[in-house]
Amino acid sequence: MRRLVGVLVAVGLALGVVSAGPASAAIDSSGSAVILPPDQDPFYVPPADYGSRPNGTVLRSREITALAYVMPIPVHAYQVLYKSVDGHGAPVAEAATVLVPYTSWTGPGTRPLVSYQIADDSLSTRCQPSYTLRVGIGSPTGVGSYEVSMSYQALLRGYAIVYADYEGPHSQFAAGPQAAHGVLDGMRAVLHHAPAGLDPNTKITLWGYSGGGLATTWAAEQQGSYAPELNVVGAAAGGVPAELGAMLRHNNGNLGAGLALLGVIGLARAYPESGVYGILNDRGRALFATNEDACTLDVAVLHPFDRIENYTTIADPIDSPQARFLIDTNNPGQATPRMPYYNYEALQDEFVPAALADGLLKDYCADGGTVKKVRIPFSGHITGEVQGGPGALQFLADRVAGKPVTSDC
Template sequence: MGIRRAVGVAVVACALAATPAAADPLYLPPQDLAAHANGEILQSREIAASALLVPLPVRSWQVQYKSSDSDDNATTGVATILVPNTPWPGPGPRPLVAFQAAIDSVGTRCDPSYAIRDGIQTTGFTNSQAEMPFALAGLLRGWALVIADFQGPQARFFDGPQNAHSVLDAIRATLRFAPAGLPTSTPIGAYGVSGGAFATAWAAKLQPSYAPEIPLAAALLGDLPARPASLNGINRGPEAGLLVLALVAAVRNNPESRLEELLNERGRAVLAENQTACASELLPKYLNADINEFSAVPDLFAEPRVQAVLAAQNLGTCAPAAPLYVYHSVADELIPIDSVDATVAEYRAHGTDVTYVRSQIPTHTGAGWGELPGGLTFLADRLTREAYR
C-alpha cells in the first residue's frame, strides 16, 4: 500500500528481473537453524547502500538472523543496517530506529534488501524503492536504521505476527552486531507508513510478550491499515490491484481456510500467475478490476471465511506498551479513517499513550508525506527522553 497508482502506471514498462534468493548465500538458512536463538546473527556482509541509484553516505551491512514465523517455527530474517557517517552529537548514544518499508508483495524479490543493495538495476522499480525517501528522512536525523525484509523468506504479506517477529528480531540482531557500534543502552524506536505502519504496529503490539527486553521508546504509524477488510472499498477503482495482492496472500498464508474454493476458474488463474508479484506490477495490471469477477460467490470479501482470515490481522485488540504517534487523512481513499478511529479508541481503552492526528491533508499519499515531519519530531523527542533516563 506504499506505492501509489501513478507510480505503478509509470513503471508498467519496467521489467522486474528477479534475483532469486537461492542464488545468494545470505538468504539460505543454516542446517542447524532451530538451534539458534531468536535475533542471533547467522551471516553478515558489508554492502554499498543506495536509494534508487544514489549512494547513501552511510556505513551499511546486511545480516541474516534467526527468527520465528507466526506459528513459532524457526525461520530466518534478513535486514539492512545503515549507520550515518556523520558523528552523533548526542544526547546519549546514537538511536537505533527500525524503519519498515511498505513492501506490498508476495515475492521476496520486492524486499528492501534488494532495493538498497542493487538500486533499480536488478529488480526494477518496486515498492521498496519508492519507500527509500522515508528511510532517508530518518537517516537525516542522524539515526541508525535497521530495515528488515519483514515479510520473511515466504513473502507473507499481511501476516502481522510473522512481520512483528521479524522486525523485533532484526532489532535484536542489530544490537548484537558489533560493527554498527551501538551499545545496548541505545534508545530504540520504530516507524513506517501504510504497509510499513502495519508491520510497525504489530511489532509494537507483540513487543511486550515476544521481546520484552527491547525498550521501545515510541512507534510512529502513518496511513495505518488497521482493519484489512476495510480495503474492500477500493474494489473497481484504480488501486484494485492491492485486493489481488491481499487475495493471493490470504489464500497462501491460510491454507486451512481453503479460500481457493471460493474462486472461479479465472480467479484460480489469477492466483497461479501472481505468486511472486509486487504491487508495482499488480496496480497497472488490475486497474479498475472487480475482485468479484474472480469469485464463485457474489461478494468475495463478505464471505465469512475471508472475513475471519482478515479479522485475525486486525490491530487494536491489545495494547502496545510503547507510546504511539498515529496519523491518517480524513479523506484517505484507500483506508477509511473510521477503521483507524476505532483502533485508536481501542488502544486508548487498553491504556496505550496515543497521539492521534486526523489529518486534513487529502489522500493517502498526501497525508503520508505531509504528516511525516511531525511524526518524526515526536519520535525524536521520545528517543531523547529515553537517552536522558
C-alpha cells in the first residue's frame, strides 16, 4: 500500500495535480507578469466599509487573461470582488470570474449566463477558480483546469460563464449556505458589471458536478428566498453528495477516505461551534494543521482507505453530536428548487452513491418540484461527469430556449 501511495503522489507531482508546498507567485503565459496567489494579492482585500453594502455589490474589478492549461481562452475575461455573506450571515468578500465570447449574441433575447460551479473541494484559496483560471497549467490543482474544459461548450453556444469562488475567503469546503450565497451573489455581481455587457434580467442557468454539484444544488434551493430577482431558468447537477452522513460512511475506510477527511476539515472550519476540534486526538490536530492550505489531491492521494476515527478521541465520530450538527446544517434538501432541476449520476460511482440523490429527488417531487433524472450505467465518478455533461448542457440550453420540460416525478 505504501508503494502504491508513493507512486500516486509521484505521478500527481509530475502532472502538477498535487502541490509540493505552499503557494508562490506564478508567471503568466507571456512569461512577464507575476500572478500572486489570492492570500498575497491585494485585489482580494475588501475596502474597510464593504460589510454595510448590499450582497452582490462589486467592490473592485479587473480584466484578465484566462488560460486553458497554457493557451489563452479567446474571450473577454473579467474578475470581480464582491460582497457576500457566509453561513452565519457575516460579510465576506469573494471573487468571481466571468468569460464572455467575443462574438455578439445572435439568439433570442439577451446573452444568457451560465453559473458553472467547479468542484473546488479544497481548503485553500490558491485552488479556487479565480486563481487557477489565471495560471492554467501552473495551478496547484489540475481539477480546476480539467473542469473548466467541461464548460467550454457553453461558450461555443454564445453563453457567458461565471465561475465563483463559492467556498469563500476561508475555503469552507462542503459548507452549503456559504456556497449558495457565494454562487448567487457572484451572479448578481457579474450581471451588474458593465464591461461584461450582460442584462441583469437575462436568463441564467446553474451547472456543476461532484462538489460543484453540491454547490449548484444549494444555490438552486436557496435562489427563491435569497436572490429571487435572478432569472434562473434551470439547474443541472451531477455526482451530488446528497446526504453527507451517508457520504462519510460510504467513503470512510475506502478509496475516497481522503475526500471525507477534506469535508470534515472544511465543515469544522465553517462551523467551529460544532465542537469537532474538541474531539480530535493528537493525530487529528496534526492532520488539520498540516492540511490547512491543501488542495483536493493533497489529501485525497495521501489518505486512501484511511478512517476518520483514527483522528478522534471517540470511536464513531460520524454518529456524534458534532457530526450530526454539521450534517443537518449542510445537507441539501433544505428547500425545493423553483426552477427545473436536472440530476445525472453514474451508477458505478466509487465516491457518490447514486441512491443518495434518488432520495433527494423524491423530496423535491413531494414538494412540487420539476425534476429530470438521468442515470448513467457502467460509469464511475469521473467518466460519469464526461458522459453526462452534454446532456446536462442540452437540458440547460432547452430551458434558455423556453422549451417545455416534462417532470420525471
